[in-house]
Amino acid sequence: MSLIVMKFGGSSVGTTERMQRVAKRIADYKEAGHRVVVVVSAMGDTTDDLIDQSKQLNPNPPAREMDMLLTTGEQISVALLSMAIHAIGHRAVSFTGWQAGIRTEAVHGKARISDITPDRIFGALDAGNAVIVAGFQGMTDDGEITTLGRGGSDTTAVALAAAIKADVCEIYTDVDGVYSTDPRVVKCARKLDEISYDEMLELANLGAAVLHPRAVEYAKHNNVRLVVRSSFTQNEGTTVKEEAVMEQGVVVRGIAFDKNVARISILGVEDEPGVLAKVFGALAEGGIDVDIIVQSGVLGGKADFSFTVSKDDQEKATQVVESIRASVPYREVTSEVDLVKVSIVGAGMVSNPGVAAKMFDVISKLGVSIKMVSTSEIKVSCVIAAEGVQDVIRGLHTAYGLDTAEQVFVGGPQDRR
Amino acid sequence: MSLIVMKFGGSSVGTTERMQRVAKRIADYKEAGHRVVVVVSAMGDTTDDLIDQSKQLNPNPPAREMDMLLTTGEQISVALLSMAIHAIGHRAVSFTGWQAGIRTEAVHGKARISDITPDRIFGALDAGNAVIVAGFQGMTDDGEITTLGRGGSDTTAVALAAAIKADVCEIYTDVDGVYSTDPRVVKCARKLDEISYDEMLELANLGAAVLHPRAVEYAKHNNVRLVVRSSFTQNEGTTVKEEAVMEQGVVVRGIAFDKNVARISILGVEDEPGVLAKVFGALAEGGIDVDIIVQSGVLGGKADFSFTVSKDDQEKATQVVESIRASVPYREVTSEVDLVKVSIVGAGMVSNPGVAAKMFDVISKLGVSIKMVSTSEIKVSCVIAAEGVQDVIRGLHTAYGLDTAEQVFVGGPQDRR
Incomplete structure (x- = not known):
């Protein structure tokens, strides 16, 4: 008998049928003797619909009122899921964030959880209920309703798992787990059985975006065992934990990429202290x-330097650089978009020299030039032109021994080609 | 400067435009220097839509979970209305029932308000806000979310008005006020300027059903001055209070009718003690x-008696009567539907003899037979066949001097005939 936290995202409960499937999965766990706490997001497009409604009345609504509005989405989900569980003969009780004892800072739209008092959760569990908790929300000490911001329901699940000392926190999503890279780009991407928190953090920008970085950080900090798995299949999924076992001969765990990259270069800057x-x-x-x-x-008392920002910030960053020209004299500022940051991630690379060299070699052999490089203990990132990125990712995936024998098929059998 | 409670029903906030109109009305009061607490129902069909969603998952959902679900409707309304008020430059803050300090009994689906602690409301008013409170909902002492059942938002408004000692509680609806009878039946029905609580209770079944009886009872008990008025016009509306001034020469305030009436008669009952x-x-x-x-x-030791029930209960009532035949011997049970109860209502009739006689006279002159009669201090009710009811209502309206000089037009100019 285990104490399990299950988290279902909006698409997992987006229709009546999906809601019923989730209810069945919870009932199965209860029948197996487990104690279950479930965190649910708002159904499908509910949140977007509510935002649209608000924009019609006020293009800049107060954050406090936005939180009042949006938290109804999760409250609807938990009530309906609880009803669906009752419909198949099991006890369940739904809680809003505040009813579940989730306290947050006094910030609207992106509050952090400050404390969880799980008394009501344990009371409801002891009475034989599946406990269904609204994700993404909490309450301040003053009784104000708050939301946790992006990735909020993942964070709710992890924080609850830590607070009730759950054996595992299962994050259900529409993919099978965490992949070595985006399966939409590399057909033979492999599903990972295990991955460490740090690696997961670095891979968080992978195509599927299965897990929010904030939730991973929280899990790492509280040593919560995470499992990412599909709400549509019974497959095992990927376990995220402190020490993940690396397969024989594999050094790199996965290939991440970020298409939202712009480069700003400042050329001919006077090399004085304090310039940076x-x-x-x-x-x-x-x-x-x-x-x-x-x-x-x-060179000759002048330096060049470059940095990357998100594409949206490119214009603003250029303006900022121009605005400080009086105090930081330089010759020229240039910028470039249509860039991608490609990263290889793996805890094993610290003890394996030559991992970065192999990356540069693969990229250069494809005739793609590397514009910027950045490294950490478990990651090497290269910024390259967007046009070459698919070949680079496929080449790296093969070079680091990540390809599976079989291709991965995304989007169902009709995609099999 | 007054302290005013305003209550808006679902149709008054059913669209973006209507929500904006309500926001403007609140802003006008604030600009005039009033302190305003607003109670809002769920928008338009929201509640029905949520019920439909729940039925797809569970035909008999637990009442607790239904309350969790339905209370989101009002929470959406209050958040959006608050945003709409901010959009036109005024301060507003929305509260759920529990945030507004509304405590109820521990009953789901039809709880009664047990207590209101308006500290947060006063705090928000003092900070210069219009305070927008979700109607129809509260919280038990155990932190469970409850709903107040039918007419719930009216009751929320009246109870809040009593708790904060408001100068007036304005109930906004889609009609101009309380009418002498249903304007859809009698074109020259008159809008009443004033009416007493007791009269309002008797008239509560009038066509427009502008005010829920439970809210009227609560207002009477706590001496809350009510005003029923239209959310679409600036007309004065009808004031409901303890002592309403009756116009010169008018004894009857209005004509009510109830089409949902069935009669059961038990004939030839042994006249023994305890039979009734x-x-x-x-x-x-x-x-x-x-x-x-x-x-x-x-007659000869046998009695006949009759009673009325709602049409829906007619079959079940007949079965109950048949089931007790062993302990209450009788000759025969009969029943009749297609009946209407017509009532004349007015506090003045106590001191005016002949009011009931005039009613019987008007009805008999129209060739309609009276099947049952019931009287109270401020009301005389006659049960008649449904087919004659329109003529009877019009005849009584004229006979008691209620007709206006001008006809009332319902449903807009195209109805002008």
Whole structure:
């Protein structure tokens, strides 16, 4: 008998039939003797529909009222799921975030969970219920309703699992688990049986976006065993935990890529102390997130450096750089879009020299030039032109021994070609 | 500067435009210096849509989960209305029932309000907000979400008005106020300026059903001044209060009618003590509400008596009567549907003899026979065949001096004939 947290996203409960399938899965666990706490997101398009309604009345609605509005989506889900469980003869009780004892900071739209008091959850479990908790929401100490922001339901599930000391937190989604890369790009991508928290964090930008980075961080911090699996099949899924076993001979766990990349280069900057601080201080004040930063060597007292931002921030970042020209003299600022950041991720690469060299070799043999490089203990990232990216990902996938014998078919049998 | 409670029903906030119109009305009050608490129902068909969704998953959903589901309808309304008020430059804050401090009994689907702690409401008013409260809902002492059942939002408004000692509780609806009778039947029905709580209770079954009897009772008990008015016009509406001024020469305030009437007659009953108690005890056990009861004189130790029930209960009531034949011997049970109860209502009739006689005279001159009669201090009711009812209502309306000079036009200009 285990204590299990199950989390179902909006598409897993998007229709009556899907809701019934989820109810059946919960009932199966109860019949097997498990104690079950379920976290649910709003059904299908509910949240988007509510946002549309609000925009018609107010293009800039107060965040507090937006939280009041959006939290109804999850409340509808939990009530309906509880009814569906009753319909097949099992006890269930639904809770809003505040009823489940989820306290958050006093911030609207992106609050962090500050504390969970799971007394009512345990009471309902002890009475033989499946406990259905609304994801994505909580309450402040002043009784204000809050939402947790993006990835909120994943975070609710992980935080609840930590608070009730669950044996496992299962994240149900519309894919089978975490893949070595996006199966839509590489047909022979392999599903991973295990992965470490750190690797999962680095892979969080993979195509399927199965797990929100914030939830992974929370799981790592609280040592919550996560399983990512499909709500449509009985397949095993991928386990995310501290020490994941690496297969024989495999060093790289997966290939991630991010298409939302723009590069800004500042050329001919006077090489004075404090220049970098001035530039990136100004960007931070402008609310612009900078990812990779590369500085070339200094030549004749002048330096060149480049950094990446998201495509949306490219224009604004350029304006910020131009606005500080008086205090940071430079020759020229240039920018480039249509870039992709490709990353190889694997905890094994620290102890395997030559992993990065192989990456550069594969990319250069494909005739693609590398514009920027960034490394960490478990990751090497290269920024390249967007047009070559599919070949690069496939080449890296093969070179690091990640290809499966069989192809992965995405989108059902009709895609089999 | 007044403290005003305004209540808007589902059709008053059913579209974006209507929601904006309501927001404007609230803003006007705020600009005039009033402190405003607003109670809102779920928008348009929201509640019915949620019920439909639930039925697909569970034909008999647990009442607790139904309350979790349905209370989202009002939460959506209050959040959107608050946003609409912000959009036109005024401060507003929305509250669920529990946030507004509304406590109820621990009953789902039809809880009664047990207590209101309006601290948060006053706090928000003091901060300059219009306070928007979700109608129809509350919370038990154990933190369970409840609904108040039919007429719930009216009751929320009246109970809040009592708790915060509001100067007035305005009930906004889609008609101009309370009419002397249903304007769809009598074109020259008049809108009443004032009416007493007791009269309003008797008239509660009038066509427009503008105010739920439970809310009127609550208002009477707590002496809350009610105003029923249209959310689409600036007309004055009808004030409901303890002592309503009667116009010169008018004794009857209005004509009510109820088409949902069936008569059961038990003929040739042994006239023994306890017979009536046995019959109506059995009906009460069967959950059947009995309205008018009439017993004829006793002839040869046998009595006849009749009573009315709602049409839906006619078959079940007949079965109950047949089931107790062993303990209450009688000759025959008969029943009749297609009946209407017509009532004249007015606090003035106590001190005006001949009011009932005039009613019987008007009805008999129209060639309609009266099947049952019931009277109270402020009401005389006659049960007649349904086919004659329109003529009877029009005749009574004229006879008691209720006709306006002008006809009332219902449903817009195209109805003008």
